[in-house]
Amino acid sequence: MTTDFLERLAMQADRIPDASALGTVGERALTYRELVDTVDRVAYNLGAAGFLPGDRMLFSIRPSVASVTLIFGVIAAGGTIVFVDPGVGPSLFAQRVKLVDPAWAATESLLYAVSGPLAGFGRRRGLSLPRFGALDVRHIHSGPWLPGTPAGSIPLRRFTGAAAGAANVPADPEAAALIVFTSGTTDEPKAVVHTRASLGAGLAAMSGRTSLAPGAFLHTEQLMMGLPALMAGARWAMPPYPRFGTHIDPVRFTQGLHSATHAFYTPADLAVALDALESGEISAPAYLRQVALGGAPVTSALLRRARKSLPSTEFLAIYGMTEILPVAVTNDVAKLAHEGDLLGAPVPGVVARIADDGELVLAGPNLCRGYLGDDPLSEVRTGDLARWDGDQLVLTGRKKDMMIRGKTNIYPGLYEPVITAIDGVREAIMIGIPDEIGDERVVLAVVTDPDAGDVAALLRTRLPQIIDTTAVPDDIVSVDRIPVSGRTNKPDRAALRELLRERLT
The missing domain is CATH 3.40.50.12780 (ANL, N-terminal domain)
Known part of the structure; x- marks a missing residue:
């Protein structure tokens, strides 16, 4: 049976209590014993503030020692952390909140300000944020109090302070620990639920x-x-x-x-x-x-x-x-x-x-x-x-990146690694640009090494020799960079498609 990760953390605290565990670059780290003790305090103080096992907490705080200990403390108290991206826009954010039905929200005070009284400042920086302060939940804020922070919001630092006892919530391996949104629309948001066991x-x-x-x-x-x-x-x-x-x-x-x-x-x-x-x-x-x-x-x-x-x-x-x-x-x-x-x-x-x-x-x-x-x-x-x-x-x-040329299905992932293996090519992404009859023009976008010469000409010569002739691109275009999106900066094929559509018309 897999040991619960908080139990494994406690085991390390018993084994190497004085070893450095968690910190910020350039600052003193918490030791393993200090980290476990802090998590225990957070769990206890959450319970004292009215947090119940099964409660869900929206989480919009950038990674830090305090935010990690809050995540661990919520799970130790029997609750669920719901990671939510405030940048998805108010409509999708509202649908996600409706789906998870949170009882708590942990938010940076800066977000309360730029989604409330300083919303104009946020819009000038390209931010269209939901009003965090209007959420009908118990609030925890990280950072100094700023205008827009709800009056009853509890500073995060209070939960890491001294406590009179331990939370003593039994660990349930099947309890939901993390909820992460992956994709979806305002009609059908998609939330992945991980348990302590998973x-x-x-x-x-x-x-x-x-x-x-x-x-x-x-x-x-x-x-x-x-x-x-x-x-x-x-x-x-x-x-x-x-x-x-x-x-x-x-x-x-x-x-x-x-x-x-x-x-x-x-x-x-x-x-x-x-x-x-x-x-x-x-x-x-x-x-x-x-x-x-x-x-x-x-x-x-x-x-x-x-x-x-x-x-x-x-x-x-x-x-x-x-x-x-x-x-x-x-x-x-x-x-x-x-x-x-x-x-x-x-x-x-x-x-x-x-x-x-x-x-x-x-x-x-x-x-x-x-x-x-x-x-x-x-x-x-x-x-x-x-x-x-x-x-x-x-x-x-x-599967979803598949292109259709005539009666042939073309899967870019089959060919992109082969193309990036050619000297002078740093990145290679193939996309399809639909035409008026439903067929697709196959376009290869490449980022090349500096001073690599005419890589496009090289590829036009080499590709018919090393990839299926049915997948040889109609156009080869050099770009400065491949657009990326999402938390992990994946190649944004939709944005690339629009970029290349403009260049090729």
Whole structure:
């Protein structure tokens, strides 16, 4: 049986109580004993304030030591954290709130201000925010009190203060712990529900897949990478956010690694960091042993660049989805040695099968309970097309990215890794631009290395020799960058399609 992740954290506190556990870059970290004691205080103080087991808390606070201890405390008190992005717009936000029916909301006081009395300031910065202060819930605010903060809102710092006892809420492995929205419209928002058991299973599945261990030092703001570090007895440090920013600058993040041995990047952020390293703008971190990559496809071209700039660092490509994480892990050596888009062998416990149409279908103890309001899931269809190579999974495409040319279905994921393996190509994305009869013009957008020459001409010569002739693009267009979207900066094919449609008309 998988040990609950809070129980595993308590076990580390008993084993290495004085080891550094959680902190912010440049500041003293909480020890494992201090971290567990703080979580206990938060859970107790939540109960004293009226928080009940089963209560759901909307969560819109940027990662910090205080926000992580609040997340842990809510789960320890038997509640559920609901991660919600305020940038989705008021309509979709309202539908998501209606679906989850929260009793509490934890929000940065700055959001109360720029969605309330300073809404004009927010709009000038391109923000269209819901009115957090108008939510009919109990409020907790992070940061100093600002105009727009509800009068009854409780400062977050009160929950981390001294407490007279322990919460003593029995751990229920099937209790909902996290709710994360993945996609959907205002008519049908989609919320993934993870239990304490599925979270614990996911953390157990990461064990042995990274070199995190006591003495390791991880830099990341990502909760789902920081948790494995704590479970392994390592130190987790979070980079500070800019005062008004919602994203960590990859260049400043890399500059701040200093004595870090481990780090996490999305592929898009690593590419920005590599630009700075290659130009000499910043120096390579001296102690970085391992970098985990996730949230978007990891291309061979990116890995080749990364190994050139950071030759002493191992790179892990983590494949997963919000519903089940992790699924498979491979490293740069294995991925670059494989001709296809290697995902690796499924992690222990994950059961993978290939459906008749080639779609990858997954199950396992780290699978979420399901989608809020729907029946429980026994397996999840990924939307990815894959094949087996021995016991290794190889990605071959994406169902929803499929293009149609005549009677031929074209899956971009089958060809993009092959194209990015060509010298001079950094990124390659294939999209289809529909014509008036429902067929699609296949367009290849490439980001090239500086001084690489006429890569488009090279590709026009090479591609008919190395990919299916039915998939050879009609147009090859060089772009400065591939648009990205979402929390993990995935390639935004819709935005790219509009960009290229304008350039080709």
